[in-house]
Structures are given as C-alpha cells and as structure tokens.
Amino acid sequence: MTPAIRVKICGLTRPEDVAAVAEAGAAYCGFVFFPRSPRNLSVAAARDLAVEVPVGIAKVALVVNADDALLDEITGTVPLDMLQLHGAESPERVSEIRARYGLPVMKAVGVADAEDVAALDDYATVADQILVDAKPPKSATLPGGNGVSFDWRLISNRRWPVPWMLAGGLTPENVAEAIALTGAKQVDVSSGVEAAPGIKDAQMIRDFVAATRVPMMR
Numbered sequence: 001m002t003p004a005i006r007v008k009i010c011g012l013t014r015p016e017d018v019a020a021v022a023e024a025g026a027a028y029c030g031f032v033f034f035p036r037s038p039r040n041l042s043v044a045a046a047r048d049l050a051v052e053v054p055v056g057i058a059k060v061a062l063v064v065n066a067d068d069a070l071l072d073e074i075t076g077t078v079p080l081d082m083l084q085l086h087g088a089e090s091p092e093r094v095s096e097i098r099a100r101y102g103l104p105v106m107k108a109v110g111v112a113d114a115e116d117v118a119a120l121d122d123y124a125t126v127a128d129q130i131l132v133d134a135k136p137p138k139s140a141t142l143p144g145g146n147g148v149s150f151d152w153r154l155i156s157n158r159r160w161p162v163p164w165m166l167a168g169g170l171t172p173e174n175v176a177e178a179i180a181l182t183g184a185k186q187v188d189v190s191s192g193v194e195a196a197p198g199i200k201d202a203q204m205i206r207d208f209v210a211a212t213r214v215p216m217m218r
C-alpha cells in the first residue's frame, strides 16, 4: 500500500487547533515565532500548546533569521521535534543550528523560477529536510504564510537527497492536484485552512487532510 501523504498544519494558536490536527491525522504541527505574523506565539503559549500534542505528531518551531538567544529560549522551554528555518539563513547557519540544538532542521526556500529551484541544492546537503515554498510577493510583510502558490511544474521531476515538503497557497481544493503534479510526499499548509488570519478552521483541516488521501492520476 502507498504510504499516506504526511501533512503539516502550521500556525496553530489555540488548544482546539491541536485537537483538530490530531483528529484529522496530520503528521506535523507548526508553531510560529515571528512577531509580524498573525500566528505568532509567545514561548510560554507555545509550550502550553505543545504539551497537548499527542505522541506521534511532530512538533515544529518555525523561526525567521532567529539568533541563538531566541533559539535557546524556544528549545529550552518548548518540547520540540524539529526546527523550521523560514528566513534567509545561509547553509552555514543551518549547519550551525543543527549542531547546536541537536534537532532535525527543515530549511524553507521560496521558489518563483528555475533559479530559485537550483538554490535548493545548497540546502539539501546541510538540512535534514527542505521545504519548497512560494517566494513571497514583493508587497508581502511575511516571508511565508501568504497563501501564494508557485508554478508546481518547476519541480515536477525534481528529487533531492533529503525528504522534502511542498508549501505555498495549498488549500483543500488544490492540494490533490499539487501532489499529483509535483510528486510531493509531504505537504504544509497554514492560511489555506484558516477562517481568518491566525484562526484555524477544524473542518478545513479535516478537508485538507482528506484531500491528500484521494489518489489522482499524474
């Protein structure tokens, strides 16, 4: 049997979001530490949510160009399984964070064209996973979580030496097509399962995970 697509629901802010993620059968949940985001959490609030996450669901901290002081505080307080680096962290910084914290690191790279796809190679040798996201629009105030997709054909035959996750503008309506076109085995969503910025919708989470389970011809 083909293994189920592994889904990450990012930007949880409330205990009911944790319950919805668990009930829907997602594999990862994400907590955002970026003050400009409507999904931003204090370290204490993230800890309170993280301890409610059932065993078997990986808890991911999303940070943007975080310094060691912030990472020390997050990793020292919140029980975590992975760090997601969603800023302009260099390959050297990815290696440094990986060594310092002993947690798997997933590096996000924004894609808008073939040149961006090539840049992923530099990270696939230093990160434990790579996250292929849409490049934010010029007007965006966030480096991700903008509900914007990229042209999935850019990566339709691409494989990397580490596991990778597809992100950017995914929704319950388009995720099956995105999987069929890219061959992704893992997908990540934030704004596509929200009733309003920062407010997840349990039905949309269920619909999203269910849509990843429906086989689609490539």
Ligand SMILES: O=C(O)c1ccccc1N[C@@H]1O[C@H](COP(=O)(O)O)[C@@H](O)[C@H]1O
Pocket (backbone or CB within 6 Å): 010, 011, 030, 032, 034, 037, 038, 039, 062, 064, 086, 131, 133, 142, 143, 144, 145, 146, 147, 148, 167, 168, 169, 170, 188, 189, 190, 191, 192
């Ligand atoms: O979700 C956020 O607020 C966020 C803030 C800063 C960096 C990344 C963020 N989210 C990540 O962006 C992608 C795509 O999100 P969307 O589904 O298009 O809304 C995803 O990996 C989120 O984890």
